Amino acid sequence: MVHADASNFSSSLSKAEAYAQLLSSLTSLVQDQRNWVANTANAASLLWHMYHSLPAPSSSVNWSGFYVLDPSDPGKQLILGPFMGKVACQTIRIGKGVCGAAAEGEGRTVLVKDVEEFPGHIACDSDSRSEIVVPLRSSGKVVGVIDIDCADVQGFDQEDQKGLEAIAELLGKSCDW
Numbered sequence: 768m769v770h771a772d773a774s775n776f777s778s779s780l781s782k783a784e785a786y787a788q789l790l791s792s793l794t795s796l797v798q799d800q801r802n803w804v805a806n807t808a809n810a811a812s813l814l815w816h817m818y819h820s821l822p823a824p825s826s827s828v829n830w831s832g833f834y835v836l837d838p839s840d841p842g843k844q845l846i847l848g849p850f851m852g853k854v855a856c857q858t859i860r861i862g863k864g865v866c867g868a869a870a871e872g873e874g875r876t877v878l879v880k881d882v883e884e885f886p887g888h889i890a891c892d893s894d895s896r897s898e899i900v901v902p903l904r905s906s907g908k909v910v911g912v913i914d915i916d917c918a919d920v921q922g923f924d925q926e927d928q929k930g931l932e933a934i935a936e937l938l939g940k941s942c943d944w
C-alpha cells in the first residue's frame with residue numbers, strides 16, 4: 768500500500784464511513800511501528816484530511832493534534848505533540864483548559880459545543896469555536912489526549928466522539944508511550 772494514499776478521503780463518504788476509513792488506514796500504518804511520535808503525526812494528518820473532505824461543520828476544523836504527558840513534569844502537565852493547524856500552546860497543566868480536564872484522573876471525553884461556555888477554555892487559536900478532547904490510555908493510564916478544534920460552534924457530535932474514541936483506543940495500545 769502507498770501510505771500517502773491513506774490521506775485521500777472521497778467527498779462522497781458519510782462521516783461514519785470516513786471515520787471507518789481512517790481507522791482502517793491507521794491500523795495498517797501502526798502495524799509495524801510503535802513509536803508514538805510517528806503514529807500520532809500520521810494520525811494528525813489523517814484527521815485533518817478526513818475533516819476537510821466532509822461538509823461543514825467538519826470542514827471547518829482548524830486544529831487536529833495531540834498533547835501528551837510531559838516527561839519533565841510527570842502527572843502534572845501536558846506537552847504539545849504532533850498536530851496540523853496553527854502554532855499552539857506548548858504546555859497545559861492537568862486540570863486546566865479542555866485538554867487538562869480530559870486528561871485529569873482516569874480521563875474522560877470532553878465535548879465543548881461552544882468554547883465561550885467552557886470556563887477556563889484555553890484559546891490557542893482565536894478562530895476556535897468548538898472543541899472535542901479524547902483521552903489516550905495505555906494500560907489503563909492516561910498518556911495524552913487527542914484535541915480537535917472547529918471554527919464553527921457545535922462542530923462535533925456523538926458520531927465524532929465515537930470515531931475519536933476508537934482512534935484513541937487504537938493509538939493507546941499500539942504505541943510505546
Ligand code: SME
Binds near residue numbers: 867888889
Ligand atoms: N483549547 C485547548 C488548548 C489547546 S488548543 O485548542 C490547540 C484547551 O482549552 O485545553
